[in-house]
Amino acid sequence: xxxxxxxxxxxxxxxxxxxxxxxxxxxxxxxxxxxxxxxxxxxxxxxxxxxxxxxxxxxxxxxxxxxxxxxxxxxxxxxxxxxxxxxxxxxxxxxxxxxxxxxxxxxxxxxxxxxxxxxxxxxx
Numbered sequence: 001x002x003x004x005x006x007x008x009x010x011x012x013x014x015x016x017x018x019x020x021x022x023x024x025x026x027x028x029x030x031x032x033x034x035x036x037x038x039x040x041x042x043x044x045x046x047x048x049x050x051x052x053x054x055x056x057x058x059x060x061x062x063x064x065x066x067x068x069x070x071x072x073x074x075x076x077x078x079x080x081x082x083x084x085x086x087x088x089x090x091x092x093x094x095x096x097x098x099x100x101x102x103x104x105x106x107x108x109x110x111x112x113x114x115x116x117x118x119x120x121x122x123x124x
Contacts, residue, residue, distance in 0.1 A: 018071035
């Protein structure tokens, strides 16, 4: 494991970096510039929940590890689907209806996300 030597503070730093990566990835999904700040809300809310779920005295970093793996997984999955997201944003900006994801596309997305998170967890 690459992170077996991480202290509680190291996990907090990793969680903050993962939250910022997730916020950046989510900003690319918001078409209007004036609403881009809203991309910060989910990572902040999840970070606050994680912070309340973590007890530094226990030496247990499970909540921080899970948050980091999930946030990085979502950010990396967003990068993998760059072409699809770009096409979707072009449709939105052109005023065209956005194509709905088919069940097959949804299943492929979920499998991709699961594979990315599994790869991250294997390295944590």
